[in-house]
Amino acid sequence: MKTIPSFQIDHNILKRGIYISRIDDDITTYDIRMKEPNREPVMTNSAIHTIEHIFATYVRNTEFGDNIIYFGPMGCRTGFYFLTRSLSDNYSIQLIKDAFQYIADYWEKIPGASPSECGNCLEHNLPQAKEEAKRFLEVIKDWTREDLVYPTKEDNEE
Numbered sequence: 001m002k003t004i005p006s007f008q009i010d011h012n013i014l015k016r017g018i019y020i021s022r023i024d025d026d027i028t029t030y031d032i033r034m035k036e037p038n039r040e041p042v043m044t045n046s047a048i049h050t051i052e053h054i055f056a057t058y059v060r061n062t063e064f065g066d067n068i069i070y071f072g073p074m075g076c077r078t079g080f081y082f083l084t085r086s087l088s089d090n091y092s093i094q095l096i097k098d099a100f101q102y103i104a105d106y107w108e109k110i111p112g113a114s115p116s117e118c119g120n121c122l123e124h125n126l127p128q129a130k131e132e133a134k135r136f137l138e139v140i141k142d143w144t145r146e147d148l149v150y151p152t153k154e155d156n157e158e
């Protein structure tokens with residue numbers, strides 16, 4: 001079998017940040033990497049679950065909510081994939097920053113977290129989600145389109 005593209009990224013040198021994972025026609029997949037793989041403790045399932053609910057609800061309620069294809073966690077628990085259609089990289093970066101700021105400031109009821117709306121409604125943790133969002137905001141506060149390229153071994157040698 002061929003190795004899928006996301007497994008071809010050298011996780012030994014991957015840093016926290018936002019990267020373009022792939023582009024398929026008008027759909028861009030962003031790798032929102034909140035933890036350095038194999039070097040930092042991963043996020044808890046409850047923090048991931050809460051971030052997923054709040055982030056997805058927030059971005060789908062923006063002006064270009066119809067251009068949001070998907071937001072969901074990576075199985076390794078180091079980040080999320082965010083798929084958009086026909087949105088500029090600059091807009092997507094700002095939207096990601098805005099969504100994480102929204103989570104960091106959020107103290108309301110977690111959207112979609114009732115037993116009738118969620119398949120695991122008991123596994124949420126808003127304080128942890130807020131802390132993860134705050135830490136990640138520090139990483140991406142000055143992120144630009146030029147930063148969307150995965151790091152290489154040469155980058156690490158500088």
